[in-house]
Amino acid sequence: MNTTDTIDNGFCPNFHSAAELIGRRWTGAILRALFSGESRFNDIKATIPDLTPRMLSERLKELEAEGIVTRRVIPEPLGTEYCLTPKGQALRPVLDAISTWAYDWIVPDEAASEPRQVEAVS
Amino acid sequence: MNTTDTIDNGFCPNFHSAAELIGRRWTGAILRALFSGESRFNDIKATIPDLTPRMLSERLKELEAEGIVTRRVIPEPLGTEYCLTPKGQALRPVLDAISTWAYDWIVPDEAASEPRQVEAVS
DNA sequence: CGGGATCCGAAAGGATACTG
DNA sequence: CAGTATCCTTTCGGATCCCG
Numbered sequence: 001m002n003t004t005d006t007i008d009n010g011f012c013p014n015f016h017s018a019a020e021l022i023g024r025r026w027t028g029a030i031l032r033a034l035f036s037g038e039s040r041f042n043d044i045k046a047t048i049p050d051l052t053p054r055m056l057s058e059r060l061k062e063l064e065a066e067g068i069v070t071r072r073v074i075p076e077p078l079g080t081e082y083c084l085t086p087k088g089q090a091l092r093p094v095l096d097a098i099s100t101w102a103y104d105w106i107v108p109d110e111a112a113s114e115p116r117q118v119e120a121v122s
Numbered sequence: 123m124n125t126t127d128t129i130d131n132g133f134c135p136n137f138h139s140a141a142e143l144i145g146r147r148w149t150g151a152i153l154r155a156l157f158s159g160e161s162r163f164n165d166i167k168a169t170i171p172d173l174t175p176r177m178l179s180e181r182l183k184e185l186e187a188e189g190i191v192t193r194r195v196i197p198e199p200l201g202t203e204y205c206l207t208p209k210g211q212a213l214r215p216v217l218d219a220i221s222t223w224a225y226d227w228i229v230p231d232e233a234a235s236e237p238r239q240v241e242a243v244s
Numbered sequence: 245c246g247g248g249a250t251c252c253g254a255a256a257g258g259a260t261a262c263t264g
Numbered sequence: 265c266a267g268t269a270t271c272c273t274t275t276c277g278g279a280t281c282c283c284g
Contacts, residue, residue, distance in 0.1 A: 011169045015217075016151050018224035023145005025257075029138050041266050047133045052258065057267055079265060087227045094223055095137075097216040102140035105209045147276075163246050174278060179247060195246090202246060 021066060022094065026051055027059050032095060034069065034088070039081045063088070143188060144216065148173055148181050154217060156191065156210070161203045185210070 022028060026048065033044045045056050060082060063069045068088035072081045084091075144150060148170065155166045167178050182204060185191045190210035194203045206213075 011151060011155070011171065012221070012224070014224040014228040015154060015221050018220050018228055019145060019150025020147060022220065023141060023150065025142060028141025028145065029133060032137060033133070045266095049133065050258085052260095053267060054259090054269090055257070058257095073266095077265095080267085090223055090227060094216065094219040097219040098140050098144065099134070099137050101212055101216055102134070102136040105212060106136040106140055167246095172278095175247065176279090177277065180277095200245065 021062075022091070024059065024062070026055050027063070028095070028098065030056065030059050030063070031068075031084075031088070031091060034082060034084050035092060035095060039083060040079050041082070044082070143184075144213070146181065146184070148177055149185070150217070150220065152178065152181050152185070153190075153210070153213060156204060156206050157214060157217060161205060162201050163204070166204070 022031070029048045029051070030044060033047045036047070038044045038047055041053075041056065041060075045051055045053060048056075060069065060071070064071055066087075067085055068091070069082045070085055072083070073079075074081050144153070151170045151173070152166060155169045158169070160166045160169055163175075163178065163182075167173055167175060170178075182191065182193070186193055188209075189207055190213070191204050192207055194205065195201075196203055
């Protein structure tokens with residue numbers, strides 16, 4: 001029933017697993033780095049502030065296991081390259097939608113820390 | 123630097139917090155239930171299989187703190203009603219994008235164990 | 245009905261160090 | 265460069281009981 005249409009049923013396991021896959025800590029940012037063109041381990045790591053190699057490695061493995069990225073070792077400049085598979089590329093609309101929403105609704109200085117100062121509304 | 127929506131920079135804290143907000147455990151499903159029309163605590167709970175009241179309560183509070191839902195106590199039938207704010211409504215494209223992706227790429231028996239053929243090829 | 249409080253085990257995540 | 269290994273803290277999340 002729910003196929004490409006709108007949200008009209010209460011629960012969908014596929015949706016659920018997809019949401020939690022993408023939403024796993026750091027995963028969104030990693031995917032974003034991949035989309036932005038980064039592909040080497042340390043390049044990805046460098047673009048994401050507090051990401052430790054352990055986390056990156058772990059998330060990358062998960063994504064690989066999910067068929068979202070592929071890992072390839074490059075002999076010459078010696079390194080590893082992570083690329084998005086079609087399934088991974090297909091996530092672009094999702095990432096874009098999140099970006100748009102974030103841009104529209106997340107107030108800049110609310111993002112990093114969270115000094116949620118509402119202006120005194122009694 | 124471009125801030126509109128395309129992905130071409132490495133990291134964006136707004137995007138990051140948005141992704142992890144939506145991706146928090148159960149949050150996607152809860153949002154989905156809200157979009158599908160549920161609004162009462164136990165109705166939402168009922169649509170999501172293993173969600174405990176504690177988790178629902180916790181997530182709902184987070185969403186409320188983020189300005190994504192509003193909580194209102196209804197005196198008559200006695201209950202509580204959770205509604206999406208404009209900020210919450212604005213998440214619809216995100217949820218839809220995830221739904222679409224999930225439908226296209228998550229193979230049923232990989233998500234849970236609900237038999238469903240993606241496409242009866244040939 | 246709609247939660248809050250508490251307890252507690254499980255798992256995720258961070259820091260640091262070390263290696264092929 | 266690209267990870268691993270280990271430790272150890274924090275958080276998550278489930279169960280249970282209770283309260284307005």
